[in-house]
Amino acid sequence: MALTDPSKRLEAMPPYMFAELERKIEAKRAQGIEVISLGIGDPDTPTYRYIVDAMREAVGDPSTHRYPSNRGRTEFREAFADFYRSRFGAEIDPIGEVIPAIGAKECIYNLCFAFLDPGDVALASDPGYPVYTGGPVLAGAEAHLLPLVPSLGFVPDLDAIPDDRLAAARLLFVNYPNNPTGAVVPDGFFERVVELAREHEILVVHDNAYSETTFDGYVAPSFLATPGAKEVGVEVFSLSKGYNMTGWRCAAILGNADAIETYWRLKTNIDSGLFEAVQLAGAAALRGPRSDVEQMCSIYQRRRDLVVDALAAIGVEVTPPKGTIYVWAPVPEGHSSASFAELVLEQAAVVVSPGSMYGPSGEGFFRISLTTPDELLTEAVSRLRAHL
């Protein structure tokens, strides 16, 4: 074995499939062609002013400068409990039912290490946020994929999970509003998840990254507002997308106190918590006025409509999503996800994400992110209309 060979765990990670697309993007840029990326879901507008102001003040307070506690500051935990009550109608005990996470990605990854052993299974949506499958693999366990298909409204068919997978399952990852499909949770689905989790003793992890970015008057629920949810699950709430805070790494895990204690136990061994100034800024974000969040939603809704209209003009019909910051669309006849993404890059110098990047059931789709400034998005859309 060579000095720099990666571990077997890292080797077991799926290969990075889009190296070829990235190489082509670089080649175009080298030719001086302005490539517009609609790939990544990273808000293009700044964090709201009142949050930046709260951060400035918090950084000036020496009590935030020392090692943070992984339990979180009282201000942070209480702000979450109040937010969950007023926004979602869910009761959270600020003492044992919420602690900070250094972004949802960290939290989901570490939950895999806290709960999975070799031989265990995590049930993960396909297509889905890649950490639901990468986390279990790195933890030496296995991910069992639950296909999300349009005919079922992009929710998994829980009755179709084989018995042996249910028996081995310890975690179930759920995410609504859903990345990458843009689907919102249908009535009764969270209740069904609680039943399944009870019956098979599976810990539910609801990844709530997009409840604050919704359109057309739709208001997304929290999983934790479902009766019985706290007995079987946790919710990871990220401030990244709703508050334009992707760089701040600010999230929380809420819900089942025993599960949170186990996650905390793992974290005390590997990290030293979320910078307390960020915790105070996060608390200010949740306590702040709703107007900035609402304004962002109207910006994304306008961009969504622009994209949906442009896709219709090139023969791609999509139902406008009610949430997230993505449009998920079928590739035209005769194309795979990868070949269509390459065609769009070739003809229009626009980058879209091939659906297969998010799992095998994403094949046949592509994803457009709405986090590109209006002028560039308009330019990208007019290129699509002109060249495809």
Ligand SMILES: Cc1ncc(COP(=O)(O)O)c(C=O)c1O
């Ligand atoms: C479904 C989902 N969960 C989690 C994340 C990451 O959130 P965070 O920035 O809090 O790590 C993303 C980011 O794209 C996401 O789409």
